[in-house]
Structures are given as C-alpha cells and as structure tokens.
Amino acid sequence: MRRGRAFRISEVGYHFRLRTLKTLDRVLSKAGLGSRTEARKWIGAGRVRVNGKVIQTPDHWVDPQRDEVTLDGKAVQAAERVYLLLYKPKGYLTTYKDPEGRPSVYALIEDLGRHVVPVGRLDLDTSGLLILTNDTLFAERVMNPECKVPKTYLVKAAGVLGEEQMERLRNGVELKDGPTRPAVVTRLRDRGSSTFLEITITEGRNRQVRRMLEAVGSKVRKLVRTAIGPVRIGKLEIGRWRELEQAEVNALAGEDWFKRAADDRPRVRKRPPGGQRERKRLRG
Ligand code: URA
Numbered sequence: 001m002r003r004g005r006a007f008r009i010s011e012v013g014y015h016f017r018l019r020t021l022k023t024l025d026r027v028l029s030k031a032g033l034g035s036r037t038e039a040r041k042w043i044g045a046g047r048v049r050v051n052g053k054v055i056q057t058p059d060h061w062v063d064p065q066r067d068e069v070t071l072d073g074k075a076v077q078a079a080e081r082v083y084l085l086l087y088k089p090k091g092y093l094t095t096y097k098d099p100e101g102r103p104s105v106y107a108l109i110e111d112l113g114r115h116v117v118p119v120g121r122l123d124l125d126t127s128g129l130l131i132l133t134n135d136t137l138f139a140e141r142v143m144n145p146e147c148k149v150p151k152t153y154l155v156k157a158a159g160v161l162g163e164e165q166m167e168r169l170r171n172g173v174e175l176k177d178g179p180t181r182p183a184v185v186t187r188l189r190d191r192g193s194s195t196f197l198e199i200t201i202t203e204g205r206n207r208q209v210r211r212m213l214e215a216v217g218s219k220v221r222k223l224v225r226t227a228i229g230p231v232r233i234g235k236l237e238i239g240r241w242r243e244l245e246q247a248e249v250n251a252l253a254g255e256d257w258f259k260r261a262a263d264d265r266p267r268v269r270k271r272p273p274g275g276q277r278e279r280k281r282l283r284g
Pocket residue numbers: 121122123124126206207208209210211223
C-alpha cells in the first residue's frame with residue numbers, strides 16, 4: 001500500500017506531500033551514487049541488500065526511514081544536496097549520453113564528481129540557465145507544471161512581430177498538445193528583420209517557446225534562458241557553473257507556487273528583470 005505523509009525539508013524550507021515508500025533503484029540514485037539505470041544494473045548483479053537480504057528487483061519497495069540498504073556491504077547514505085547553475089552553451093545536450101556522440105552538459109561539470117540531474121531540459125540549440133541537482137524532490141517540484149514556476153527566455157525572433165502576434169503569445173496559442181498558458185511577453189527592440197523579446201512562461205513543454213513563435217508565424221533565431229523563478233543567470237560566463245547560494249535555493253523552493261495556482265499569468269516585474277547591460281550581453 002502506498003502511504004502519504006507531510007514531509008519537511010527544513011534547510012530549503014518547503015513542504016510537500018510524498019510517498020514514504022520508494023523503489024530500490026530510486027533510493028540508490030537519490031543517495032547520489034549514480035543514475036537509476038546504473039542502480040538497476042547493481043541491483044540485477046546482486047550487489048544490493050535490503051535488511052541483509054539480496055534484492056535483485058529494482059522495483060522492490062523500500063521505506064528509506066526504516067529499511068537498511070547496502071551496496072557492496074556499505075550503508076547507503078543520503079547524499080549531501082548540491083544545486084548547480086550552469087550556463088549551457090548552444091550545441092550541448094542535457095542528456096547524459098548521446099548515441100551520436102554529441103557533447104553533453106555533463107562534460108562541463110566533470111570536476112564536480114557528483115551525480116546530478118538537470119531540472120528540466122534545454123534544446124540542443126538553446127543556451128542559458130540550467131539548474132542541476134541531486135535533490136530529486138526539489139527538481140520534481142520545480143518541473144511540476146502545477147507549481148507554475150516561471151521560466152524566462154530572451155528570444156531573437158524572425159521578422160518584426162506585430163502587436164497582434166505579441167498579444168496572441170501573451171494570451172496563449174494553440175499547440176498540438178493543447179493551448180499554452182498566459183505568458184508575460186515584452187518587446188525589447190526590433191532590429192533589421194528580427195524582434196528581440198523576453199518571454200516568461202510557467203510550463204516546460206517540449207520546444208515550447210519555439211513552437212509558440214511558429215504558431216504566430218515567426219521562428220526562433222536565438223533562444224537563451226535567463227531565469228528560473230527568482231534565480232538569474234547574472235554574470236556567469238558561458239560554459240561555466242557555480243553552486244546556487246542557499247538563499248537562491250530557499251527562494252526557489254520556498255516560493256509558494258501552489259498558492260498561486262489560481263492565477264495563471266506568471267508573476268514577473270513589468271520591466272524585465274536584469275539590467276540593460278545583462279540583457280545586451282545575453283543577446284550577444
Ligand atoms: N522552449 C524551447 O523551445 N526550447 C527550450 O530549450 C526551452 C524552452
């Protein structure tokens with residue numbers, strides 16, 4: 001039977017309901033030892049014991065509060081949580097491995113020596129802010145569409161967009177997987193045959209910004225994510241990473257996004273956040 005209980009992560013200050021029981025592969029990956037795929041291999045190889053008994057079923061339910069899990073005889077400890085902010089360059093995948101051998105963001109954080117997962121994805125051709133963490137509860141919450149965490153992008157769009165197109169982006173456009181939620185869209189400037197705009201959305205659907213622009217008859221020429229909730233890319237150099245400040249983790253995790261569920265439009269300042277200089281640098 002699956003049970004629920006209120007769970008508090010005091011250091012990031014948020015409440016969330018989750019199940020007490022977890023599958024064995026998840027317990028191992030949550031402990032920061034490796035990916036779930038790796039964990040499944042270790043389990044299959046008989047290297048993992050639960051309460052002293054070898055378990056070879058990755059979907060075996062475990063109560064992390066009560067059951068003792070060991071890998072190669074060593075107790076599995078909950079890993080210290082780590083939260084990174086990476087400035088993903090264009091041309092890098094957010095997946096761990098690629099059959100075509102294209103570069104992955106993991107090559108940029110090799111020196112970390114810890115297993116982390118991206119909080120949401122960015123397309124190969126999108127650059128900008130990517131959060132990576134071993135705190136899967138935090139990641140799930142930030143990615144959960146119900147939490148409506150705002151994500152902000154700088155867009156260079158093909159053509160000079162008219163006000164009617166801008167309004168459609170703001171109000172929601174029809175995509176093949178349903179209408180988009182209201183968005184905050186600000187025209188930054190028109191240059192030549194391009195429009196520079198800033199768009200804040202509260203969903204994270206596949207290629208969403210690109211598809212929204214296509215739906216209004218334009219095309220994305222350049223896409224940079226500049227913020228997730230209150231966390232901004234700031235002065236970080238492209239391809240570099242830094243750890244999130246505790247205050248940033250608190251701000252992101254502590255925002256009561258659920259309470260805002262009634263209000264669909266993302267809450268952002270009227271004037272796009274970040275100074276003119278920051279936006280200019282990101283526009284390139
Ligand atoms: N929207 C997109 O179209 N691509 C991304 O990478 C992120 C948001």
